[in-house]
Amino acid sequence: MQVTGATGSEPVHRRAAWWRDAVVYQVYIRSFADGNGDGIGDIAGLRTRLRYLADLGVDAIWVNPWYRSPMVDGGYDVADYRAIDELFGDLDDADALIADCHALGIRVIADIVPNHTSAMHRWFQDALRAAPGSPERARYWFRRGRGLEGELPPNDWRSRFGGSAWTRVNDPDGRPGEWYLHLFDAQQPDLNWENSEVRLEFEAILRFWLDRGIDGLRIDVAHGLIKDPSLPDLGERAASEELQAPPNTIDHPHWDRDELAGIYRRWRQIADEYPGDRMFVAEAWVTSSDRLARYLDDGLLHTAFNFHFLTCKWSAQEFRGAIDTTLNSHSLVGAPPTWVLANHDEPRYVTRMGRSDRIRQAEEHAQSPGVDLALGTRRARAAALLLLALPGSAYVYQGEELGLWDVEPGVGQIQDPAFARTGRTRDGCRIPLPWSGDRAPFAFSQPPVAADDVWLPQPAAWSDLTVSAQLTSQHSMLALYRAALELRRQHPALGDGTLDWCEPHRPGVLEFTRAPGFRCVVNLSGDPIELPAGANVLLSSVAVAGGLLPPDAAAWLEAQRQSPV
Ligand code: NOJ
Numbered sequence: 193m194q195v196t197g198a199t200g201s202e203p204v205h206r207r208a209a210w211w212r213d214a215v216v217y218q219v220y221i222r223s224f225a226d227g228n229g230d231g232i233g234d235i236a237g238l239r240t241r242l243r244y245l246a247d248l249g250v251d252a253i254w255v256n257p258w259y260r261s262p263m264v265d266g267g268y269d270v271a272d273y274r275a276i277d278e279l280f281g282d283l284d285d286a287d288a289l290i291a292d293c294h295a296l297g298i299r300v301i302a303d304i305v306p307n308h309t310s311a312m313h314r315w316f317q318d319a320l321r322a323a324p325g326s327p328e329r330a331r332y333w334f335r336r337g338r339g340l341e342g343e344l345p346p347n348d349w350r351s352r353f354g355g356s357a358w359t360r361v362n363d364p365d366g367r368p369g370e371w372y373l374h375l376f377d378a379q380q381p382d383l384n385w386e387n388s389e390v391r392l393e394f395e396a397i398l399r400f401w402l403d404r405g406i407d408g409l410r411i412d413v414a415h416g417l418i419k420d421p422s423l424p425d426l427g428e429r430a431a432s433e434e435l436q437a438p439p440n441t442i443d444h445p446h447w448d449r450d451e452l453a454g455i456y457r458r459w460r461q462i463a464d465e466y467p468g469d470r471m472f473v474a475e476a477w478v479t480s481s482d483r484l485a486r487y488l489d490d491g492l493l494h495t496a497f498n499f500h501f502l503t504c505k506w507s508a509q510e511f512r513g514a515i516d517t518t519l520n521s522h523s524l525v526g527a528p529p530t531w532v533l534a535n536h537d538e539p540r541y542v543t544r545m546g547r548s549d550r551i552r553q554a555e556e557h558a559q560s561p562g563v564d565l566a567l568g569t570r571r572a573r574a575a576a577l578l579l580l581a582l583p584g585s586a587y588v589y590q591g592e593e594l595g596l597w598d599v600e601p602g603v604g605q606i607q608d609p610a611f612a613r614t615g616r617t618r619d620g621c622r623i624p625l626p627w628s629g630d631r632a633p634f635a636f637s638q639p640p641v642a643a644d645d646v647w648l649p650q651p652a653a654w655s656d657l658t659v660s661a662q663l664t665s666q667h668s669m670l671a672l673y674r675a676a677l678e679l680r681r682q683h684p685a686l687g688d689g690t691l692d693w694c695e696p697h698r699p700g701v702l703e704f705t706r707a708p709g710f711r712c713v714v715n716l717s718g719d720p721i722e723l724p725a726g727a728n729v730l731l732s733s734v735a736v737a738g739g740l741l742p743p744d745a746a747a748w749l750e751a752q753r754q755s756p757v
Pocket residue numbers: 265268305376412413475536537
């Protein structure tokens with residue numbers, strides 16, 4: 193296979209590492225498929241549906257945290273990094289899943305959570321029992337409070353889930369004592385990465401999973417591990433931090449600090465000791481694409497989520513800006529970009545793009561009356577073709593291939609810990625998948641359960657969006673994804689490489705070619721546009737008639753015979 197290097201200059205006559213152009217399917221395990229009939233997705237359920245993923249045509253799955261956890265934050269509060277939570281199965285199930293996936297040619301990416309543990313982790317429990325200044329407390333960020341009695345938090349840092357990032361503990365004698373840092377929920381104490389025991393422990397945890405055959409690891413909050421040890425106040429920035437999603441991370445005391453490179457250089461060395469192109473993908477919310485690329489510098493991580501693209505409005509100008517800055521910054525470090533439209537923390541794409549205000553507003557999550565689902569769905573179809581045509585690797589969040597939308601549960605049913613502190617919930621994009629049948633729970637659980645017994649309720653309207661319903665329709669979102677993924681596998685222009693924007697540039701239109709012989713056109717202009725004369729349409733998000741591409745639509749064309757418009 194001839195592939196083009198990330199800079200696009202030199203053809204590389206060897207098989208490029210799989211992660212350079214992989215399509216990775218994100219499995220939010222609680223909501224994918226339930227294999228033991230308790231209404232919560234698990235590894236057994238996932239194993240029964242692997243054929244679906246192979247037929248969809250994905251190269252890898254990323255499974256959200258499955259470790260032993262009190263599940264305060266959907267498993268991002270880990271109590272034991274070497275055990276599977278009994279909700280999801282056990283280590284034998286994980287081994288069997290890895291083996292099943294490999295037999296089907298699917299790689300497996302696990303999720304590692306190094307910024308914080310659960311408060312129920314043995315280390316934190318030991319720290320609570322130990323004295324101030326002890327080695328047990330040194331693994332976390334314990335500090336005396338300010339004020340005469342230490343009654344005020346040590347500084348003004350804010351939790352991403354709202355409120356102060358500090359919680360006070362009682363001393364073993366029951367009197368109010370030190371405070372500890374948590375950039376997320378109070379049940380998620382931040383680890384102190386200045387501490388060598390912490391570093392060694394995570395290196396051992398990486399090896400534990402790499403030894404089991406995991407192909408990659410997604411690094412949770414990869415931009416947060418290092419704190420300025422002097423713990424300076426944020427001052428004026430503290431107030432804006434709660435309102436800004438994501439915050440400005442430039443020169444910040446706990447986000448995106450240069451010293452992170454030391455951790456990831458070591459992690460890369462460990463991954464490189466293993467055969468078979470093991471990889472990392474960083475979850476790093478940073479202020480610019482250049483800053484993101486620093487995580488991918490020589491000897492550091494392989495890939496990082498591209499949130500700049502995820503946060504684009506429905507605007508050709510914004511998309512083009514994000515694509516250009518991403519391609520430029522990544523080519524300088526020789527790393528493939530990733531493209532992401534949705535994940536388990538953001539409103540689904542149909543919902544976001546169907547909003548009348550057309551902007552990303554996590555705070556306006558879910559079923560707001562302003563959502564035009566037909567519009568959102570048209571745009572989601574077009575965006576899928578854009579995503580899968582761009583150079584690099586792409587992530588598909590489960591249910592996006594079905595065109596699902598956000599459904600916010602009633603207040604009594606909300607599970608997300610962020611809700612209590614912020615009034616916002618991410619549950620809307622975490623609703624269990626509909627597999628078949630015309631009523632909830634749409635065969636989510638095997639053996640079957642009552643609709644009310646599924647951990648978050650599914651809407652009746654998803655009866656048209658079940659996997660089995662969509663498999664019978666050529667026009668479904670699922671059919672579009674399957675066709676796009678198949679073409680992407682076969683077409684030599686797609687995957688890793690570069691793109692060339694078409695000239696002259698038409699306002700509101702994204703139009704690029706990729707060699708050999710591929711052209712992608714996305715119409716965000718609000719009016720129908722002409723496709724190049726004689727263009728052979730390989731795939732389109734809507735029917736193309738009379739050589740016109742309607743608004744909110746995309747087409748993949750064979751570029752050989754194209755003539756300029
Ligand atoms: C990012 C994860 O995607 C999110 O779900 C989680 O709440 C935070 N990190 C904290 O671990």
